[in-house]
Amino acid sequence: MDDLNALLAIADRMLWTTALVAAPVLLGSLGVGLLIGLIQAATSVNEQTLTFVPKLAATALILVLFGAGMTTLVTDFFQDIFHEIASIG
Incomplete structure (x- = not known):
């Protein structure tokens, strides 16, 4: 039973580590995409490729x-x- 608790603790830490590593990139990309989407909605520019370069730059x-x-x-x-x-x- 102790081994099971150790494995569950490792799995829990694995999920938290994954979330902490992925969160900055995902949240940054989400923020840039939302900002570009608002700008596109305000200016009625519906270019699909316009969001790619700023998201790529923000991710980098x-x-x-x-x-x-x-x-x-x-x-x-x-x-x-x-x-x-x-x-x-």
């Missing part, structure tokens, strides 16, 4: 700013996983 900027922190989160998670595997086996 977010990855530059927060990429090191995201990598640190994932690296720490994997180190903890490997320590758990070593202690179980």
